[in-house]
Amino acid sequence: MRRVVVIGGGPAGIKAAHTLVKQGIHVTLLESDALLGGLASSFAFQGVRIERYYHFICKGDDHLVDTLEELGLSRLLHWKSSRMAYFVDGVLYPFLTPWELLRFEPLPLHDRLRAGLAVKLAQRMREEDIAPQRAIPWLTRLFGERAYRVIWEPLMRFKFAEHAPEISAAWIWARMVRLSRSRTNPWKEELGYVEGGSKVVLEGLGTDFERRGGRIVLQAPVEQILFESGRATGVRVGGETIPADAVISTVTTSRFRKLAQGLEGSYVERLARIPTIGIFCLFLRLKHQTTPFFWVNANDPRVPFAGMIEYTNLNPLPELGGDRILYVPQYLSADDPRFAQDDEEVLRSYSDALALVNPAFDRSWITYSHVFRDRYAQPICLTDYRTTTPEIRTPVPNLFLTDSCQLHPHDRTISGSFGLGLEAARLATEALGEARG
Numbered sequence: 001m002r003r004v005v006v007i008g009g010g011p012a013g014i015k016a017a018h019t020l021v022k023q024g025i026h027v028t029l030l031e032s033d034a035l036l037g038g039l040a041s042s043f044a045f046q047g048v049r050i051e052r053y054y055h056f057i058c059k060g061d062d063h064l065v066d067t068l069e070e071l072g073l074s075r076l077l078h079w080k081s082s083r084m085a086y087f088v089d090g091v092l093y094p095f096l097t098p099w100e101l102l103r104f105e106p107l108p109l110h111d112r113l114r115a116g117l118a119v120k121l122a123q124r125m126r127e128e129d130i131a132p133q134r135a136i137p138w139l140t141r142l143f144g145e146r147a148y149r150v151i152w153e154p155l156m157r158f159k160f161a162e163h164a165p166e167i168s169a170a171w172i173w174a175r176m177v178r179l180s181r182s183r184t185n186p187w188k189e190e191l192g193y194v195e196g197g198s199k200v201v202l203e204g205l206g207t208d209f210e211r212r213g214g215r216i217v218l219q220a221p222v223e224q225i226l227f228e229s230g231r232a233t234g235v236r237v238g239g240e241t242i243p244a245d246a247v248i249s250t251v252t253t254s255r256f257r258k259l260a261q262g263l264e265g266s267y268v269e270r271l272a273r274i275p276t277i278g279i280f281c282l283f284l285r286l287k288h289q290t291t292p293f294f295w296v297n298a299n300d301p302r303v304p305f306a307g308m309i310e311y312t313n314l315n316p317l318p319e320l321g322g323d324r325i326l327y328v329p330q331y332l333s334a335d336d337p338r339f340a341q342d343d344e345e346v347l348r349s350y351s352d353a354l355a356l357v358n359p360a361f362d363r364s365w366i367t368y369s370h371v372f373r374d375r376y377a378q379p380i381c382l383t384d385y386r387t388t389t390p391e392i393r394t395p396v397p398n399l400f401l402t403d404s405c406q407l408h409p410h411d412r413t414i415s416g417s418f419g420l421g422l423e424a425a426r427l428a429t430e431a432l433g434e435a436r437g
């Protein structure tokens with residue numbers, strides 16, 4: 001029987017493993033953590049299990065929608081009208097519809113009109129023309145200096161910290177296009193969520209994988225990918241060797257380089273050139289709603305974060321009995337000293353800032369808090385991504401790699417990772433067929 005080892009039990013790994021097992025291939029899925037899900041995993045607290053990080057779905061997240069259908073879970077996918085706002089210098093401004101944009105006082109009227117037109121203009125542009133341009137000058141040219149500072153600078157700072165000046169304009173463009181697909185009309189944006197959270201899909205795939213004979217090993221950090229005569233022969237984990245006819249790695253590129261020691265050449269050199277950024281996110285369970293908005297971008301010097309996501313304004317999570325979930329994330333470089341910040345200190349400064357956004361906010365509202373940190377949360381989309389992104393097929397004929405950078409200029413998503421997992425499984429199946437023939 002043909003054997004495949006999949007490294008990493010996040011969305012890409014689970015999808016690849018599930019696709020292969022359906023073809024009668026013997027698959028072992030190795031996950032270093034104690035549970036499946038990767039960045040989309042959930043954690044247990046106060047009798048509930050909720051995602052460590054917020055996850056919403058956009059129209060066009062087809063691989064996720066198809067997976068729900070395959071698992072017979074489509075009834076759990078809900079689309080809901082969502083609202084966003086900007087908190088600028090002490091005032092909260094709704095910011096979604098043309099009417100709200102027209103009333104957006106932090107910008108003079110002609111800048112507001114220009115912003116509306118700029119979004120429409122950007123959506124008509126072609127990726128290949130935008131890709132080599134840097135996002136900040138591109139946005140400044142399109143929207144004007146003032147609108148860049150007020151509207152875009154918080155997003156760039158939030159998503160990329162000090163990497164912001166290096167980002168390709170195509171990343172922002174792709175984000176505008178993705179969100180515009182979720183607009184049912186100019187006045188309404190619909191975002192999706194899965195009742196029960198992403199774990200329903202990810203664990204659903206895991207359960208079906210095991211039912212079909214797949215093997216999941218948790219707390220199994222792969223130490224090395226083994227090679228012989230130019231082919232991958234298996235992996236080493238916990239001092240043991242697991243032999244394989246093909247290996248799929250779904251771990252971040254810097255980890256892959258450590259696992260595939262001995263692998264050299266331009267492919268590996270390209271992997272080393274893709275920077276990544278980490279995530280630092282305060283998770284709060286609250287007794288009351290902070291704002292009616294799903295997403296608030298903050299642009300106020302007194303506020304130490306650039307955005308906040310009140311997840312229960314999208315997914316009501318009835319299991320919380322009316323309590324609210326608020327995520328306050330900040331993307332940071334892996335070596336940023338803020339990763340070492342004391343949780344209590346974060347809670348204190350963020351609570352003070354939340355009281356600026358909603359003066360009624362009080363620390364007594366918080367019934368649970370935790371700061372989640374991941375040093376690898378997102379690859380950075382540089383201006384040369386079209387020529388530097390590594391292929392899923394590595395130079396080793398039976399070794400495959402997926403990484404969210406392969407989705408560039410699009411942002412990483414569960415759906416996108418499902419697509420990468422599907423493609424890796426297809427290529428592995430092809431390679432196994434060739435090796436036999």
Ligand SMILES: Cc1cc2nc3c(=O)[nH]c(=O)nc-3n(C[C@H](O)[C@H](O)[C@H](O)COP(=O)(O)OP(=O)(O)OC[C@H]3O[C@@H](n4cnc5c(N)ncnc54)[C@H](O)[C@@H]3O)c2cc1C
Pocket residue numbers: 007008009010011012013030031032033036037038039040053054055056057220221222223250251252255279281329377403404412413414415417
């Ligand atoms: C703050 C935040 C918000 C997000 N919001 C959204 C959203 O709204 N919508 C959306 O669709 N997506 C969102 N995402 C993105 C989504 O979570 C990721 O795109 C997705 O989880 C990536 O899946 P992956 O399998 O490619 O990688 P990962 O999820 O990173 O999985 C990789 C797995 O490999 C494991 N691993 C690492 N090293 C080893 C080793 N040596 N041996 C074995 N296993 C190993 C890791 O533990 C991990 O489980 C968000 C992510 C973050 C961080």
